[in-house]
Amino acid sequence: MEGKQMKLEDKLEKYWRRLFYLQPLSEPTALDLSELDYFGVFSVRDPLAPDRRLWHIYSCSQPEILQVGDKIRQKYGKKNVWEIYQKPIYSGVGFRSIVKRHFSNLKWITEGNLLEAPEKSHYNDERVLKDVGDLHNKEQRRLFDYIMVQHDWFRRYNDQKPPPR
Numbered sequence: 001m002e003g004k005q006m007k008l009e010d011k012l013e014k015y016w017r018r019l020f021y022l023q024p025l026s027e028p029t030a031l032d033l034s035e036l037d038y039f040g041v042f043s044v045r046d047p048l049a050p051d052r053r054l055w056h057i058y059s060c061s062q063p064e065i066l067q068v069g070d071k072i073r074q075k076y077g078k079k080n081v082w083e084i085y086q087k088p089i090y091s092g093v094g095f096r097s098i099v100k101r102h103f104s105n106l107k108w109i110t111e112g113n114l115l116e117a118p119e120k121s122h123y124n125d126e127r128v129l130k131d132v133g134d135l136h137n138k139e140q141r142r143l144f145d146y147i148m149v150q151h152d153w154f155r156r157y158n159d160q161k162p163p164p165r
Contacts (some may be wrong), residue, residue: 019147019154034063037092039099041085041132042069043125044076044114053117055128056081057099059092084125085132090143098135 017024037059044054058068073081089095100110109116117123
């Protein structure tokens with residue numbers, strides 16, 4: 001009986017293909033976790049300059065997370081680096097640019113993947129974590145709103161009732 005029931009993912013796949021005018025698939029698609037992008041933030045402490053507040057951002061696929069973490073820990077030292085944020089997202093490169101733009105607008109030094117707070121700034125790990133979380137929620141909301149606008153348009157023009165007699 002379980003083989004006869006249609007899974008929610010398959011229903012969504014079928015509906016989204018109708019919604020965005022894509023060709024229907026004859027077989028269900030499997031989720032490949034290696035294709036997911038992850039965005040993360042490492043807090044970095046510079047032992048030579050303890051007053052500097054640094055954060056290292058990264059975006060990569062799931063199999064590369066350990067390699068990226070090892071490279072960062074090797075560069076700055078294992079005791080000086082700890083991860084404060086990691087989330088799967090739609091586009092890691094796009095979200096990385098959103099985060100860099102946000103902090104550069106706050107007059108931070110953004111070189112490559114490194115974010116540095118200005119001197120006498122009130123930012124700490126919790127504040128950075130809150131800002132990045134808020135940016136992630138805004139991005140998720142933007143994608144959700146886009147899908148809902150498409151859904152409303154599709155429903156309005158394709159699910160019309162016949163005229164009354």
